[in-house]
Amino acid sequence: MKQKLTIRRTVCSIVAALLAAAAVWLLCRWVGYDLQLRVGDTQTFAILNDDYSQVIDVTGEGLTQSMPVSAGQTVCGVRLDFSTQGTPRQSGMLMVDLYDSTGTLRGQAAGDYLNIFDNLFTAFAFDSTYTPAQDETMTLHIYSVAAWDGPLGLWASTGTVDGMPLLVGDTDAGATLALQMMTDNAAQWPTTLANQLAPVLAAAAFAAVLLFGLQTPLALTVAVVGLACGLAFVQVTPALVAPDEYFHLAAAYELASRIGGQTPADEDGNLLVRECDAPHFGTRSGEIGILAYKNQEMARRNEAGGPDELTVASEAKAGQGSSGYLAQALGVRLARSLGQNFYTMLRTGRIFNLISYLALAALAVALAPAGVRGLLACVALLPMPLELAASFSPDTPVLGTIFCYTALCLRLRSKKAVWWEKLLLVALGGLVGPAKAIYLPVVLLCFIIPVENLDGGRGAVKGPFGLRVQNGWYIQGAVLVLASCLWISANLSELAYAARDMNHTMLAVGGVALAVLLVLALWLYAVTRGDAKKRRAFRWGLAVVVVLAAAGSVYALTHMGGGLNPDQLLMVKPNGDSLYTFSLGYVFRNLPATAKLLLRSIPEQGAFWLQGMLGTTLGEPIVYRIDVSWLLGIGLVLALLAAALPAQGEQPPLGRRTAWGTVAILFGVAAALLVVVLNWTPINYQTLFGMQGRYWLPVLPLALLLCKRSRCVALRRDASRGAALAVTACTLLTLLQGFSLYASWQQVS
Known part of the structure; x- marks a missing residue:
């Protein structure tokens, strides 16, 4: 079953x-x-001629427009500005052929008359793209494949743009079509x-x-x-x-x-x-x-x-x-x-x-x-x-x-650590420190592990001031010390920048004083731990010291370093942003x-x-x-x-x-x-x-x-x-x- x-x-x-x-x-x-x-x-286009002041009719022989193209420039199609003189076309097909300088056909495009509107640009995408290896002058042949009633023209300039003559049949029209070259198009790529x-x-x-x-x-x-x-x-x-x-x-x-x-x-x-x-x-x-x-x-x-x-x-x-x-x-x-x-x-x-x-x-x-x-x-x-x-x-x-x-x-909260887990814990904790400055507090997660799970069954050993210290504490301490040292080595310059307008000497003195207080607290704990009355007094005294130290630190930090004068406060960059950013000193002040x-x-x-x-x-x-x-x-x-x-x-x-x-x-x-x-x-x-x-x-x-x-x-x-x-x-x-x-x-x- x-x-x-x-x-x-x-x-x-x-x-x-x-x-x-x-x-x-x-x-x-x-x-x-x-x-x-x-x-x-x-589609994207490059404007070749934006002057349109006359209309050139499309004859039975068609129009031939020269078009200079730079080396490496891809030609995907063209866009032309049509004039139907207010009479919409009913049927028919207009063709646009692209020839290179040797007369070789490089692309063809067709446009239905139903999609051609008066005084509007119409795009013609060629069936294949062409990219010349060197500068050359290409030609467009614009013609109709069916007869129609009424005029159909293209807007053009009065006068010829340099290098872009327009021929009506074999006759120079003395003009240049209003012309845009299609340089890119999405085609079937979506x-x-x-x-x-x-x-x-x-x-x-x-x-x-x-x-x-x-x-x-x-x-x-x-x-x-x-x-x-x-x-x-x-x-x-x-x-x-x-x-x-x-x-x-x-x-x-x-x-x-x-x-x-x-x-x-x-x-x-x-x-x-x-x-x-x-x-x-x-x-x-x-x-x-x-x-x-x-x-x-x-x-x-x-x-x-x-x-x-x-x-x-x-x-x-x-x-x-x-x-x-x-x-x-x-x-x-x-x-x-x-x-x-x-x-x-x-x-x-x-x-x-x-x-x-x-x-x-x-x-x-x-x-x-x-x-x-x-x-x-x-x-x-x-x-x-x-x-x-x-x-x-x-x-x-x-x-x-x-x-x-x-x-x-x-x-490791629920199991005894084996040797490789201890090594991995120290290695990962050390890597967390320098990985990114803001994640240093995550290293403290090692203290959620019960210390007996890290002991390895060896029990407590003699430590500083005669205290009995379990081996697991050494592993947790190693994680914390390694991560802190690597963090400081990786982020000391950023920390100094954040405290750029504070008194670095006073900060260093404060850090040393904190370390001394921690050592002193550890020594007092070792002295008083055997006497309940002394231990209670130690705890109350420690609480008072912590409160006073916190209040003194806040006062010192809010009054440390020089502030910005009114002129500095008004200094801005060209984009309107202030020249100064928040620093630790500015924040505390x-x-x-x-x-x-x-x-x-x-x-x-x-x-x-x-x-x-x-x-x-x-x-x-x-x-x-x-x-x-x-x-x-x-x-x-x-x-x-x-x-x-x-x-x-x-x-x-x-x-x-x-x-x-x-x-x-x-x-x-x-x-x-x-x-x-x-x-x-x-x-x-x-x-x-x-x-x-x-x-x-x-x-x-x-x-x-x-x-x-x-x-x-x-x-x-x-x-x-x-x-x-x-x-x-x-x-x-x-x-x-x-x-x-x-x-x-x-x-x-």
Whole structure:
């Protein structure tokens, strides 16, 4: 009976997966069809002659118009301004033929008279495009293939434009047609690109439903489904449009050069690149729209690569590479070694970054205790982390590392640590410190692990001041010290900049005093711990010292450093932004103004932060606001809540005191993030500048874990697998709508 049920489940799962894949395939085809109708006629034109002061009739022999074309300029068609003199044409066909300088036919276009209107430009797209290798003068032959009654003319200039004579039959008309050259057009590319996306999305839907039905490990689901969705993001996100991707590409490119033993920069600090890559390196986000999609895909297919020789200085600056770009740099290194072109190199670097993220995310899900795996899987499969992973963003190794560290700390709450888990805990904690400055408080998660789970059965040993110290405390201390030291080494300059208008000597003295007080408190605890009355007095004394120290610190910080004078407060840049941004000194001297800034920011930007965390705002939001339907955002929030709510009888993964400690960690991350964002915000701004929802992603699992302690709402059974499937469905729909919005951007604007 059990074998029959297993076979039935397998068959049903395969059928359901096939139906899901078919549905997604059909949805992709619909998106392609809809896009073809909406943006299939997208065209760009170059004006050759904008003077129209007379009408030249189209005779039986037709008109011949010369048209100069520059080398490398693609000719897709032309646009002509017609005059029917108020009499609409009933039937017939007008032809436009394109000939090169040797008289060879290079393209033909036909226009129905029914689509020709009086005093309006009409476009004629050639059946094939032509790009001359050198400057040449081409000719257009405009003629009718059927006789008609009444006049049909074209607007032209009075007088001939240089190099553009117009012939009526064999006679020079002494004029030049009002003419625009079509330099690009969408043609069938909306359908083509949607058809390319369909197999990847269908594979993601098939894998998600099949693995859900077969109840496979969630780590496998994250790896397989995440790979399929991530590869779709690689295709959907246009080149250099992911958050700050042009900057991250330059950093990864530099690191790839260093890995290859090459000199990455010239004497002026400009990044050296291959000759074939130089035109694509800049300091702004890439283009979007259907024509951008088309041109990037054609360049990926047809553009020549080149040898891995750094011969051209780009606009980008060197000195930005770090280990956070290792995976992307390895992809760039491989593509350059194979002589691939720029867009193939970009795609390879994206894929390497995606694989590194999925490896860490799958490891995190595998390490997590059973009650938390579904929650981590849902967060890992959100659109935002997958979009970041499918770009050059260095946030993905940070995400994966913090996910693994969080999962390991939760794992060791309920089991004794073996040797490799202890080493992994120290290594991951050390990596969290320098990964990104704002996530240092996450390192404190090691203290949610019961110290006896880290002891290894050795018991307590003699420590400072004669105290008996358990071995687990040394491991937790090693994590904290390693992370702190690496954090300071990586972020000391940024910390000094944040405190640029404060007295650094007083800050150093305060830090030393704090360290002395901690040592003194430890010594007093060792002295008083054996006497209940002394221990009570020690606690009351410690509380008084903490309150006085806090009050004194606030007073000192609010009166430390020089403030800005009235003239400095009025200094602004040409764009109207203040010359000065919020610093720690300015914040402490202006606490009410800072509080008002935050209170204004929450209602005005809160929804945007949520969208950025979930991934329902795609691309670089400061440049392009690609917002998908708010229904998808609601679906993602509900799915996350379903994975976070406890099942009946489930033991919460966090105790009460641990939950409060987790809240403190979240507040610590929020405070660090606020300091960083304030350093970007000019002092004359009314809301925060540069706050992105994706900065909350690494601590999102911690925030959702607090829901596991809910006593008001509980589910009958664990819904995390279904929630992961729902997140995947919303991610697929986000990809489809995002592709449609990217492609139709030029039409919307």
